[in-house]
Amino acid sequence: MSWRDQLWQYCANPENFPTIVVKYDNDYVAINDQYPKSKKHFLVMPRKRIGLKDLTKQDIPMILEMEKMGSSLIQDNQEFKMGFHAVPSMNQLHLHVISVDHVSTCLKLKKHYLSFTTDFFVPVDTMIDLPSIDIEKYEALLKGKLVCHHCKQEFKTMPKLKQHLEEIYK
DNA sequence: GTTCTAGAAC
DNA sequence: GTTCTAGAAC
Ligand SMILES: Nc1ncnc2c1ncn2[C@@H]1O[C@H](COP(=O)(O)O)[C@@H](O)[C@H]1O
Numbered sequence: 446m447s448w449r450d451q452l453w454q455y456c457a458n459p460e461n462f463p464t465i466v467v468k469y470d471n472d473y474v475a476i477n478d479q480y481p482k483s484k485k486h487f488l489v490m491p492r493k494r495i496g497l498k499d500l501t502k503q504d505i506p507m508i509l510e511m512e513k514m515g516s517s518l519i520q521d522n523q524e525f526k527m528g529f530h531a532v533p534s535m536n537q538l539h540l541h542v543i544s545v546d547h548v549s550t551c552l553k554l555k556k557h558y559l560s561f562t563t564d565f566f567v568p569v570d571t572m573i574d575l576p577s578i579d580i581e582k583y584e585a586l587l588k589g590k591l592v593c594h595h596c597k598q599e600f601k602t603m604p605k606l607k608q609h610l611e612e613i614y615k
Numbered sequence: 616g617t618t619c620t621a622g623a624a625c
Numbered sequence: 626g627t628t629c630t631a632g633a634a635c
Contacts, residue, residue, distance in 0.1 A: 448616060480617075534616045551617095554630080602629065 452537040456492045473514050480551040485544040489515045512569045515542040528568040531583040546614035556587040562594040
């Protein structure tokens with residue numbers, strides 16, 4: 446199995462991963478991201494095999510159901526964001542449901558941080574318009590400056606940014 | 616996506 | 626000398 450297909454196993458056999466799968470029904474699965482990029486980080490997926498590039502108008506209700514399962518995982522008073530990476534690495538369609546802190550040991554690279562804090566992160570409401578994705582344009586966003594999403598301060602290295610995030614979200 | 620690690624940057 | 630980033634992985 447290619448590493449790009451690793452998320453599919455949770456959709457095909459959710460009962461085989463009781464410590465990773467947090468919720469599932471006939472059509473959708475929610476898991477704990479195995480390399481969380483915040484204190485809380487879930488992925489919600491449809492159980493049918495489908496990728497971001499396959500989405501059509503007919504899939505809009507499915508996207509909204511994914512959002513619904515995402516909402517069911519979080520409390521009203523918690524600060525989360527929900528969206529898709531414009532250019533995902535993993536093939537199976539997955540909605541990121543992630544707390545806004547970005548405090549996590551798995552957050553290591555500049556592109557990790559920028560993939561959640563720039564337009565590379567496409568919210569559900571934008572995705573249901575089925576935007577055409579210019580891959581080069583979106584990948585360029587991952588090479589931008591490191592700016593704290595909370596207070597707009599710029600940092601020269603990831604360790605400095607991470608230290609800052611730990612302070613504001615402690 | 617991650618791991619590993621060479622060599623750039625400090 | 627240590628910290629940090631970035632490119633290969635068959
Ligand atoms: N084996 C895995 N099991 C669960 N989640 C994973 C696995 N490998 C990668 N991930 C997560 O899957 C997400 C894929 O991100 P992306 O394709 O950029 O939207 C990332 O948040 C990874 O941390």
